[in-house]
Amino acid sequence: MDIMANSLLAAGASPAMVHAIEEILEFTSLSSALCINIGTLSPDWIFSMKAAAIRANECQKPWVLDPVGVGATRFRTEKCIELINLKPCVIRGNASEIMAVVGASIAPTKGVDSSRSSTDALEAAKDLARVAQTVVAVSGAVDLVTDGKRVLGVSNGVALMQRITATGCAVTALIAAFVSVNPNRVLESTAIALALFGLAGELGAEKANGPASLRMHLIDALHMLDEQSVMNRVRIAQL
Amino acid sequence: MDIMANSLLAAGASPAMVHAIEEILEFTSLSSALCINIGTLSPDWIFSMKAAAIRANECQKPWVLDPVGVGATRFRTEKCIELINLKPCVIRGNASEIMAVVGASIAPTKGVDSSRSSTDALEAAKDLARVAQTVVAVSGAVDLVTDGKRVLGVSNGVALMQRITATGCAVTALIAAFVSVNPNRVLESTAIALALFGLAGELGAEKANGPASLRMHLIDALHMLDEQSVMNRVRIAQL
């Protein structure tokens, strides 16, 4: 939650972390977007997650799903599928996670970091996007974003970002913020969020000496991004 | 919890984070002060919070309340009022939160960051302090601290601190520590905690390039504060 909230604040968004069923419906109605992250899963939280997803749909607020570690346990996979049935507008995971979701992989994920490349998961991602009528983003050396037809490739970012816990979670939250601003262009907003977070990582890496200083400089860079610093540095390609 | 605990450690205090009802009474008896923060609220935790507040009062230990996001949902507002009825010695929030507590505002808070200035909330704060017989602190460009009669204004701090998650929570925890050392001067202890945390932010900002490096330098500065570095730099005024 810490890096998610700080990334959102650095980017100019206004995060709140809520999980009690007693208030999550009301909070969801107030918010501009909802990010559901199954990282530290519990039955209580799943109940709240589903309620929030349903309410977001009722209010026509975009909601995005981060299927952290899906495939590692049957429980996690089952709950993740139930959430996907509630129609997120974006699902972002690493290659192992996306492949686990679509059953394209029978290898259980090892942890929450990915052991597969994003291109391995491209076909799985397109299938998932079509079946679930959503945008699917696969993080990797090249991030892939697809709505089942079009595919965008985002090649910003540095490998060391994978050695910081919850960078994937943070970029998913950022996607939610970006989609809320531009709800009619979900594919593009998702790609741009990934590109800018990746670019912040590149700028941060110029000053970093390891993963912890990269984390700090990445968030600083995210806060300082402007048209000037972004120009010619965002690498999004139609694939 | 991370920035709260690290701020307390940096300042020389000894934090412990406890929420299970099975041990919170015993832990409260051992502690010098109690900080209750409703940020990530759940019914279980509220039960523990109330029990801890009651025990703190029984033991004559000071307890302080951070009404995070109050006003955003009916549940949060209701539980916050119930906690205030258990007589905290300090309540610290931003202007939106304090105004929500006293019903001076009908605009729901947007998130946990404030959309109002602290001066807007001064009259609300004084009312709350009188009715609840407590000290109320309103964070803002100028922090206001009042017991309902006297008002102190603290003008340390930098705006960028608002772009770090839980800085408000951290300073509330620091207030608890300061009040425990000087329980007969709650108003002054609260103002000094706010001033020193703000000053640490100012010192940190001299080295920072964004919110994440500010967070680091702020905590470092808090740890290094001494009479020399504080002298002439704390800005507390009787208003």
Next chain:
Amino acid sequence: MDIMANSLLAAGASPAMVHAIEEILEFTSLSSALCINIGTLSPDWIFSMKAAAIRANECQKPWVLDPVGVGATRFRTEKCIELINLKPCVIRGNASEIMAVVGASIAPTKGVDSSRSSTDALEAAKDLARVAQTVVAVSGAVDLVTDGKRVLGVSNGVALMQRITATGCAVTALIAAFVSVNPNRVLESTAIALALFGLAGELGAEKANGPASLRMHLIDALHMLDEQSVMNRVRIAQL
């Protein structure tokens, strides 16, 4: 959890944080090692902790225990003893915690930071190691590691590390990772994990200006450690 996960990632391990009983058995079977930390205790989590410990034993996966704050409350002490009865291969705590576990101390621990030196706890540690048939590590100016017969002393580290929350938790997680790689030399693996984490702290301290920058530089240093940087700097002695 943040500093634990980031320390593990920096050291090349692959952390996942799991507590739901619905998936913890399956997750434990997949993992290479299990770290149980009683920091923010709740009855639900204890149930999961015990189930995970039993499963780890069934699968012959090493599991290590961090008895955070044991001795502070009866509940915490009782649950800790119940966990120790499930046969962790390593228990790492500070002197107060280890002494509380063995009942060698009747002084309740003040918080989660230690008020006693590690040498005070040596006899207690040896007793505990013999009775519980485990390796016991006592953090302090000199870390002590014992299996009840042999005692290793690790004198890496800097005092300022105690002013960072959860550095003890992080090193316990690192011990779990190290033991999983070398399960037949638990005593030595534990000492080496403590030494390398301490050395990362020393290297970090060369660049740090306070606890928050030490935290960052420590994790960076942990990531950069190689044979060259470690050589002649690890201080482990047979006592």
